[in-house]
Amino acid sequence: MSTPPTPPPGAAPSLASQREIDREIAALRQSYVDLRAGGAPERLHPDRDYLPYRSSALRHPKQPLVAIEDPEVMELTGPVFGVTDVTALDNDLTRQHAGEPLGERLTVTGRVLDRDGRPVRGQLVEIWQANAAGRYAHQRDDHPAPLDPNFTGVGRCLTDDEGRYQFTTIKPGPYPWRNHRNAWRPAHIHFSLFGTAFTQRLVTQMYFPGDPLFPYDPILQSVTDDAARQRLVATYDHDLSVPEWSLGYRWDIVLDGPAATWMEEGRL
Amino acid sequence: MSTLPPTPSQTVGPFYGYALPFPGGGDIAPAGHPDTITIRGVVLDGAGQPIPDALLEIWQAGPDGDLTGRPGSMRRDPVTGGHLGRNGVDFTGFGRVPTDADGGWVVRTLPPGPHRPGATPYLSVCVFARGLLHHLFTRIYLPEHADALAADPVLGALPPERRATLLATREHDRTYRFDIRLQGGDGPHEETVFLAFP
Numbered sequence: 001m002s003t004p005p006t007p008p009p010g011a012a013p014s015l016a017s018q019r020e021i022d023r024e025i026a027a028l029r030q031s032y033v034d035l036r037a038g039g040a041p042e043r044l045h046p047d048r049d050y051l052p053y054r055s056s057a058l059r060h061p062k063q064p065l066v067a068i069e070d071p072e073v074m075e076l077t078g079p080v081f082g083v084t085d086v087t088a089l090d091n092d093l094t095r096q097h098a099g100e101p102l103g104e105r106l107t108v109t110g111r112v113l114d115r116d117g118r119p120v121r122g123q124l125v126e127i128w129q130a131n132a133a134g135r136y137a138h139q140r141d142d143h144p145a146p147l148d149p150n151f152t153g154v155g156r157c158l159t160d161d162e163g164r165y166q167f168t169t170i171k172p173g174p175y176p177w178r179n180h181r182n183a184w185r186p187a188h189i190h191f192s193l194f195g196t197a198f199t200q201r202l203v204t205q206m207y208f209p210g211d212p213l214f215p216y217d218p219i220l221q222s223v224t225d226d227a228a229r230q231r232l233v234a235t236y237d238h239d240l241s242v243p244e245w246s247l248g249y250r251w252d253i254v255l256d257g258p259a260a261t262w263m264e265e266g267r268l
Numbered sequence: 269m270s271t272l273p274p275t276p277s278q279t280v281g282p283f284y285g286y287a288l289p290f291p292g293g294g295d296i297a298p299a300g301h302p303d304t305i306t307i308r309g310v311v312l313d314g315a316g317q318p319i320p321d322a323l324l325e326i327w328q329a330g331p332d333g334d335l336t337g338r339p340g341s342m343r344r345d346p347v348t349g350g351h352l353g354r355n356g357v358d359f360t361g362f363g364r365v366p367t368d369a370d371g372g373w374v375v376r377t378l379p380p381g382p383h384r385p386g387a388t389p390y391l392s393v394c395v396f397a398r399g400l401l402h403h404l405f406t407r408i409y410l411p412e413h414a415d416a417l418a419a420d421p422v423l424g425a426l427p428p429e430r431r432a433t434l435l436a437t438r439e440h441d442r443t444y445r446f447d448i449r450l451q452g453g454d455g456p457h458e459e460t461v462f463l464a465f466p
Contacts, residue, residue: 042273044273044274044276045274045276045277045401045402046276046277046278046401046402047401048400048401048402048404050401053279053399053401055279055398055399056399056400056401057314057399058313058314058315058317058399058450058451059313059314059319059397059398059399059400059450059451060400060401060450060451061404061450061451061452061459061460061462062314062451062452062459063430063452063459063461063462065404065462065463065464066422066423066426066461066462066463066464067422067463067464067465067466068422068463068464068465069422069466070422072384072387073465074327074328074329074335074383074387074390074392075327075392075405075465076465077327077335077336077337078327078337079327079337079341079360079361079362080336080337080338080339080360080362081339081341081342082338082339082340083339084339084340084343084344085339085340085341085342085343085344086344087344087345087346087349088346089349090344090349096349113272114272115271115272115273115274116271116272117271117272126287126288127287128283128284128286128287128288130283136283136286137286138282138283138285138286140282140283140285141283152286153286153287154286154287190278190280190281190283190284190287192280192284192287192288198327198392198394198405199405199465201325201394201403202274202275202277203277203278203279203280203396203403204275204276204277204278205278205281219278219279219401220278222278222401223276223278227273228273228276229276231273231275231276232275232276232278253275254272254273254274254275255274255275256274256275257274257465258465258466
């Protein structure tokens with residue numbers, strides 16, 4: 001398709017402009033800065049109630065979460081995965097079809113750690129992403145960018161004894177969405193991670209350094225703490241780049257939530 | 269003592285459907301097990317509308333209370349790279365189901381046993397959805413454990429209508445219903461109790 005799609009009549013006017021979204025993002029950032037100056041704790045995760053991300057409006061609880069402090073709850077254990085659950089090719093997203101996908105070939109690697117810095121060993125890491133043109137292999141993605149018959153965009157692996165994961169893939173493209181008018185997501189790879197405890201479960205997104213779309217994106221900006229937001233951005237690592245083959249990005253992941261040391265000692 | 273700051277959560281988004289769900293994800297009970305129970309429900313938003321792009325994960329003890337878990341929930345075929353399904357014998361304790369176009373979900377599992385002597389059994393649930401920036405945890409208690417739930421020092425102290433959101437209701441023999449409402453509204457459903465693990 002060589003021309004931009006025509007919006008359906010009446011659809012566009014109900015959407016906020018980027019400028020309105022920018023103002024909301026700035027106001028929420030400022031209120032967090034003010035709270036911090038008043039001694040409020042760091043906010044290490046996004047607020048579930050984040051107006052600039054419009055879909056969050058009806059999908060966040062209004063009641064406070066109920067704190068469970070019992071050190072023997074079953075959530076301090078978690079599901080187990082093994083070599084039966086992944087195949088050897090699953091961590092190479094460029095070899096799932098007859099031909100090579102289009103795009104910039106990448107090596108993405110890092111370590112999965114708990115908050116004490118201990119490696120999370122033998123646990124499942126799952127990723128999914130758009131293709132180089134910014135299109136997901138999903139029927140509901142109607143972005144008029146080409147599908148790539150040689151790229152699905154799904155990968156899995158188990159972490160090794162040092163908590164390391166590694167994927168070969170291509171760089172995903174940025175893509176438009178309908179949160180507001182002219183909304184574009186910065187390029188990202190979705191990550192899903194398990195720890196030894198179900199409480200450590202994490203689904204998140206990895207971004208690429210220097211993306212000009214960062215300030216405009218309400219999903220990334222939902223992490224209002226500057227240092228916390230920076231933790232979602234991978235580092236380009238020239239030593240990881242493979243000559244004549246791929247560019248290297250490093251992204252370490254720290255899982256939040258308590259882990260059952262009493263169980264782990266039994267397992268080790 | 270925690271030292272490293274955690275990686276922040278981000279929403280699962282709308283397009284996880286070809287990556288995270290797997291065939292038989294809701295069939296936690298070994299195939300044909302006579303003790304199998306069915307738990308089903310819908311996931312609703314603050315307007316009472318079904319959420320068709322939510323993903324639920326279940327983690328639970330086996331009927332004997334065992335929490336060791338085991339691999340094999342998403343067994344793969346090393347020849348084709350496709351999904352083999354579970355082996356039909358082992359109980360892994362883990363399930364994963366996306367909601368359908370009506371916001372509905374179903375799991376078939378075995379009733380959990382007490383994970384330590386005297387503990388009240390339950391299924392742990394982790395909820396992901398487009399529009400939800402950070403997953404939510406809740407629990408499914410079966411109706412036969414209503415009195416034990418009411419005696420729980422934390423959950424028993426909740427107002428009865430709030431506590432009731434953690435209780436599955438019996439639809440008919442061996443089939444239970446458990447709806448999840450991400451946000452309270454004007455409708456008949458109370459907002460589900462969600463949990464934090466500090």
